[in-house]
Amino acid sequence: MTSTFDLMQDGRASKIASRKFWIIAIIIGVLAFIIGILIGKYAACDTPSDAVIPEKDGVFLPGVPDAIIKEADLSIRDLLLSSIDSKNIETYLRALTEKPHIAGSPEDEDTVNYIKEFWENVGFDDVQTATYDILLSYPDKDNPNMIELLNENDEVIYQTPIEEDVLTPGKNNTEGIPPFNAYSPKGIVTGQLVYVNYGRVEDYIHLDSVGVNVSGCVAIARYGKIFRGSMVDIAQKHGVIGLIIYSDPADYAVPGEGVYPDAWWLPGSGAQRGTIFTGQGDPLTPGYPAISSAYRYEEDKVEPPLPKIPAHPIGYTVAEQLLVNLGGAAVVDKWKGDINITYRYGPGFLDDNWKVRMNISTQRARRNSSNVIGIIKGAVEPDRYVIFGNHRDAWVYGAIDPSSGTATMMETARAMAALVKSGKWRPRRTILFCSWGAEEYGLIGSTEWVEEYIKNLKERTIAYINVDISVEGTHSLRTLSVPLLYRAAYDAAKLVENPNATEIAAGRKTVYDTWLLNRPWKINGEMYGTPEMKAMGSGSDYAPMIQRAGISTVDFGYSYNEHGYNVSGYPLYHSQYETFYAVKNLVDPEFKYHQAVARVSAEMARNLADSLILPLNVSDYAWNMENLRISLDSDYGAYLRGNISNYDDLQMVIKELGAEASRFQEKVKTINKNDPLLTRMVNDQLMLFEKSFLDPAGLPGRHLKKHMIMAESSTDSYSGSSFPGLVDLLFEIDKATDTNARWDQIRQHFSVILFTIQSAASTLRDVTLFHY
Numbered sequence: 218m219t220s221t222f223d224l225m226q227d228g229r230a231s232k233i234a235s236r237k238f239w240i241i242a243i244i245i246g247v248l249a250f251i252i253g254i255l256i257g258k259y260a261a262c263d264t265p266s267d268a269v270i271p272e273k274d275g276v277f278l279p280g281v282p283d284a285i286i287k288e289a290d291l292s293i294r295d296l297l298l299s300s301i302d303s304k305n306i307e308t309y310l311r312a313l314t315e316k317p318h319i320a321g322s323p324e325d326e327d328t329v330n331y332i333k334e335f336w337e338n339v340g341f342d343d344v345q346t347a348t349y350d351i352l353l354s355y356p357d358k359d360n361p362n363m364i365e366l367l368n369e370n371d372e373v374i375y376q377t378p379i380e381e382d383v384l385t386p387g388k389n390n391t392e393g394i395p396p397f398n399a400y401s402p403k404g405i406v407t408g409q410l411v412y413v414n415y416g417r418v419e420d421y422i423h424l425d426s427v428g429v430n431v432s433g434c435v436a437i438a439r440y441g442k443i444f445r446g447s448m449v450d451i452a453q454k455h456g457v458i459g460l461i462i463y464s465d466p467a468d469y470a471v472p473g474e475g476v477y478p479d480a481w482w483l484p485g486s487g488a489q490r491g492t493i494f495t496g497q498g499d500p501l502t503p504g505y506p507a508i509s510s511a512y513r514y515e516e517d518k519v520e521p522p523l524p525k526i527p528a529h530p531i532g533y534t535v536a537e538q539l540l541v542n543l544g545g546a547a548v549v550d551k552w553k554g555d556i557n558i559t560y561r562y563g564p565g566f567l568d569d570n571w572k573v574r575m576n577i578s579t580q581r582a583r584r585n586s587s588n589v590i591g592i593i594k595g596a597v598e599p600d601r602y603v604i605f606g607n608h609r610d611a612w613v614y615g616a617i618d619p620s621s622g623t624a625t626m627m628e629t630a631r632a633m634a635a636l637v638k639s640g641k642w643r644p645r646r647t648i649l650f651c652s653w654g655a656e657e658y659g660l661i662g663s664t665e666w667v668e669e670y671i672k673n674l675k676e677r678t679i680a681y682i683n684v685d686i687s688v689e690g691t692h693s694l695r696t697l698s699v700p701l702l703y704r705a706a707y708d709a710a711k712l713v714e715n716p717n718a719t720e721i722a723a724g725r726k727t728v729y730d731t732w733l734l735n736r737p738w739k740i741n742g743e744m745y746g747t748p749e750m751k752a753m754g755s756g757s758d759y760a761p762m763i764q765r766a767g768i769s770t771v772d773f774g775y776s777y778n779e780h781g782y783n784v785s786g787y788p789l790y791h792s793q794y795e796t797f798y799a800v801k802n803l804v805d806p807e808f809k810y811h812q813a814v815a816r817v818s819a820e821m822a823r824n825l826a827d828s829l830i831l832p833l834n835v836s837d838y839a840w841n842m843e844n845l846r847i848s849l850d851s852d853y854g855a856y857l858r859g860n861i862s863n864y865d866d867l868q869m870v871i872k873e874l875g876a877e878a879s880r881f882q883e884k885v886k887t888i889n890k891n892d893p894l895l896t897r898m899v900n901d902q903l904m905l906f907e908k909s910f911l912d913p914a915g916l917p918g919r920h921l922k923k924h925m926i927m928a929e930s931s932t933d934s935y936s937g938s939s940f941p942g943l944v945d946l947l948f949e950i951d952k953a954t955d956t957n958a959r960w961d962q963i964r965q966h967f968s969v970i971l972f973t974i975q976s977a978a979s980t981l982r983d984v985t986l987f988h989y
C-alpha cells in the first residue's frame with residue numbers, strides 16, 4: 218500500500234516538477250533575452266562593475282519614463298507669459314473691491330466663496346478651505362471711538378470725527394469700518410498731551426534730553442518710520458497711557474500736488490487703520506494652530522502680550538486741532554511735519570488746564586476666518602511644493618493692499634490652470650495657490666496654516682512666492698528675497714516686457730532693466746551692479762514661511778520712487794480711499810504694471826516648479842552673509858572685537874561657507890542628470906539649505922522666530938535686520954542696566970550663530986560624511 222502510494226506520489230511529483238522546469242526555462246529565456254538587449258544597450262561598458270554605473274548620456278534605469286529626467290519645456294514659459302492678461306486682472310480687482318471685507322465679516326466670507334468658485338472654475342486639481350477660530354478685534358458700532366479736547370471745566374471743545382470724509386466719486390456714504398487700531402484695549406484715558414515724533418526709541422531718548430517727561434501722558438505720534446505695534450509697545454514702556462497716531466502731510470502728501478480723489482496723496486481726514494499686536498498668528502494659540510482642540514490662553518496671559526494702552530489713528534486735519542493747541546518748547550527741525558503750525562513737544566496745552574481724553578471702545582472677538590487653497594498636482598514630484606500666496610482680507614476696500622496682489626495671483630492661477638487643462642503642461646512639482654485670511658491682524662491665516670501643516674511643509678516646500686501689494690506705484694519693481702532666490706528673481710524679471718513704453722523707447726526692454734536703473738543695489742556704500750534686493754521683515758505672509766519653517770521666500774510688487782517722494786508707504790495705505798477708483802484713475806489705468814508683476818511671479822513659480830535642477834544659488838547666501846557681517850562690523854565691530862574673544866571666527870566661518878558653496882555649485886554643474894536619485898539628492902540639499910539656518914530655540918527673547926539670519930529687528934517689525942539676534946542684544950547696550958549680563962547673552966548667541974553657519978556648510982558636503 219505504501220509503495221503504490223509512494224509511486225503515485227512520485228508520479229504526481231514528477232509531473233509537477235516537469236511543469237516547474239518549463240516555467241523556469243521560459244523565465245530564463247525571457248531574462249536572457251532582456252539581458253541580451255541590455256548588454257547591447259550598454260555594449261560600451263568594458264568592465265562588469267561599470268554595468269551598474271550610469272553612462273553620462275545613457276538612461277540610468279531602463280524603463281524610467283523620460284519625463285523624470287527631462288529638462289523643463291521652455292515653450293511653456295512663453296505660452297504662460299503671453300497668456301497673462303491685464304484685462305482679466307482689472308475685472309478681478311473690480312469684483313474684489315466692490316465691498317469692504319474686513320477679516321471675519323460676512324463680506325469676507327463672500328470673498329472666500331468668490332475665490333473658491335473661481336479656482337474650481339479654472340480647473341485646479343483640488344480646492345480646499347482651512348478655517349481657524351481666532352481672536353480678532355473691531356470698534357463698537359454703537360459706541361464709536363473718539364478723542365476729545367477738554368477745557369478747564371471738562372467741557373468738550375473739540376471732538377474727532379468718527380469717519381473719514383466721503384470723497385470717492387460715485388459713492389455718497391461710508392460703508393467700511395471707521396479708522397481704528399486692532400487689539401487696542403477699550404478704555405477711557407485723560408491726561409496731558411505730548412508729541413513724540415515717530416514714536417521710536419530714539420525719539421524718547423531725545424525727549425529725555427530736552428527734559429520732557431512723557432510718563433502719565435497721552436502721546437501723539439506720527440506714522441512713518443516703524444511698525445505701529447512697535448510704536449505702541451515703546452510708548453507703553455515709557456509710561457504713556459494712550460497713543461494717538463496720525464499721518465502727517467510731510468510723510469503722506471506733497472504741498473501743491475493735490476490729494477485724493479484728484480491725486481494719490483492722502484487727504485486730511487484719511488487715517489491709517491492697522492493692528493498694534495506685535496506677535497504673529499492668533500494671539501490666543503501661539504505656536505499651534507487655532508483648531509478645535511487647541512488650548513487657548515487667557516487674553517491677559519498671551520505672549521507676546523496684547524497692547525495694554527488704548528491707541529487710535531487719525532488724519533492730519535484732525536491732528537491739527539490737537540497739535541495747534543499744544544504747549545511746551547518748539548521742536549527741533551527734524552521733528553517738524555508739514556502742518557502749518559508751530560510743532561511743540563508739550564506736555565500739556567497752551568492753556569495749562571486743558572486736557573485730552575481718549576474714549577476707545579474697540580473690542581476683541583473670536584471669529585472664524587478661512588484660507589482657500591488651490592492645488593495643481595505635480596506630474597513627477599508631487600510631494601515637492603511651490604507655494605504662491607497672498608491675503609484676501611482688507612481693512613476697507615483694499616484695492617491696493619491686498620487686492621492688487623490677489624487680482625494678479627488669480628490671473629497667474631488662471632493662466633497656469635488653463636495650460637494644465639489644455640493638456641499642454643503639468644508642472645514637475647506641485648503648485649499651491651493660497652488666499653490667506655486675517656493677515657491684517659497679524660499674519661494670522663498663513664501662520665495658523667503653517668502651524669497646522671509644518672510637518673508636511675517644512676521638508677517638502679521649495680519656495681514661497683508672496684504678492685501682497687502688487688502695484689503701489691509705477692517707478693520700479695520692488696523685491697524682498699532670501700539670497701537663494703536672487704538669481705531666479707532676476708531671471709524672471711529679465712523675461713518680462715517693460716510695462717512702460719517710454720522706458721522701452723529708451724532701450725530698457727524688460728522689467729529688469731528699469732529695476733536696475735531705478736533701484737541699483739548699493740551694498741555697504743558700493744554699487745553692486747544688480748538691482749536691489751531687500752531683506753525679509755515681517756510685513757506680510759512670507760514671515761511664518763521663512764521664520765517658522767525655513768522656507769525660501771520672495772515678495773514682488775511695483776513701487777513708487779521712495780527716494781524722490783520721501784514717503785514711507787503709499788499715502789492711501791489702510792484708509793477707506795484704497796478704492797478701485799484710485800487704482801484705475803491714479804495708479805495703473807491700463808493694469809500693465811499689474812500684468813508685469815503677474816508675469817514675473819508666474820515665471821518664478823514655473824521655473825521653481827519645473828526645472829530639473831532647482832534654480833537656487835547657495836553661493837549667493839554666503840555672499841550676502843559676508844555683506845551682513847561687514848555691515849554689523851561697521852556698526853558694532855569695535856565693541857564686538859573688544860568683548861568677544863573669538864569675534865573674528867565669524868568672518869572665517871562665512872568664508873568657509875562660501876568655499877563649500879562654490880564647491881557644491883561646481884558639483885551641481887556636472888552631475889549626471891540622467892540619474893533621478895542623484896538629482897533628487899542635490900535638489901534636496903538645495904531645498905533644505907535654508908532650513909539649516911533654523912535653530913530650535915529661536916532668537917533670544919523671540920522663541921517662535923527660528924531663523925537665525927532672516928528676521929526683523931525687534932524695535933521695528935517691518936524691516937529686515939542683519940543678524941537680528943545680535944543687533945537686538947546690542948541695541949542701546951550702553952544704556953543697559955547690567956552690561957555684563959547682556960554681553961554674556963551676546964557671547965552665547967554669537968556661538969549659536971557660528972555653529973549655525975558651520976552646520977549650514979556641512980549640509981553642502983557629501984551628506985554621508987559627518988566630519989568637518
Ligand SMILES: *[C@@H]1O[C@H](CO)[C@@H](O)[C@H](O)[C@H]1NC(C)=O
Nearest residue numbers: 359360361362405576577578
Ligand atoms: C465714551 O463714549 C461713550 C459712547 O460713545 C459714551 O457713552 C461715554 O459717556 C463716553 N465716556 C466719557 C467719559 O465721555
Ligand SMILES: *[C@@H]1O[C@H](CO)[C@@H](O)[C@H](O)[C@H]1NC(C)=O
Nearest residue numbers: 385386387388389390391392
Ligand atoms: C446716494 O444716496 C441715495 C439716497 O441715500 C441713494 O439712493 C443712492 O443710490 C446713493 N448713490 C450712490 C452712488 O451710492
Ligand SMILES: *[C@@H]1O[C@H](CO)[C@@H](O)[C@H](O)[C@H]1NC(C)=O
Nearest residue numbers: 428429430431432433434456
Ligand atoms: C515723570 O512723571 C511721572 C508721573 O508724573 C513721575 O512719577 C516721575 O517721577 C517723573 N520722572 C522724572 C524723571 O521726573
Ligand SMILES: *[C@@H]1O[C@H](CO)[C@@H](O)[C@H](O)[C@H]1NC(C)=O
Nearest residue numbers: 472473541555556557558559
Ligand atoms: C500758515 O499760517 C500762517 C498764519 O496762520 C498764514 O499766514 C500762512 O499763509 C499759512 N501758510 C500756508 C502755506 O498756508
Ligand SMILES: *[C@@H]1O[C@H](CO)[C@@H](O)[C@H](O)[C@H]1NC(C)=O
Nearest residue numbers: 348349350351582583584585
Ligand atoms: C467656527 O465654526 C465652527 C464650526 O462651524 C463653530 O463650531 C464655531 O463656533 C465657530 N467659531 C466662531 C468663533 O464663530
Ligand SMILES: *[C@@H]1O[C@H](CO)[C@@H](O)[C@H](O)[C@H]1NC(C)=O
Nearest residue numbers: 690691692717718719720723
Ligand atoms: C515711464 O518712464 C518714464 C521715464 O522713462 C517716467 O518719466 C514715467 O513717469 C514712467 N511712467 C509711469 C506711468 O510711471
Ligand SMILES: *[C@@H]1O[C@H](CO)[C@@H](O)[C@H](O)[C@H]1NC(C)=O
Nearest residue numbers: 467471779780781782783784
Ligand atoms: C526728500 O528728501 C530729500 C533729502 O531730505 C530732499 O532733498 C528732497 O527735496 C525731498 N523730496 C521731496 C519731494 O520732498
Ligand SMILES: *[C@@H]1O[C@H](CO)[C@@H](O)[C@H](O)[C@H]1NC(C)=O
Nearest residue numbers: 704834835836837838840882
Ligand atoms: C551662483 O552665485 C555665484 C555668486 O554668488 C555666481 O558666481 C554663480 O555663477 C551662480 N551660479 C549659478 C548657477 O547661477
Ligand SMILES: *[C@@H]1O[C@H](CO)[C@@H](O)[C@H](O)[C@H]1NC(C)=O
Nearest residue numbers: 855856858859860950951956
Ligand atoms: C565692550 O562693550 C562696551 C559696551 O557695553 C564698550 O563700552 C567697551 O568699550 C567694550 N570693550 C572693549 C574692550 O572694546
Ligand SMILES: [Zn+2]
Nearest residue numbers: 618619685686
Ligand atoms: Zn497686505
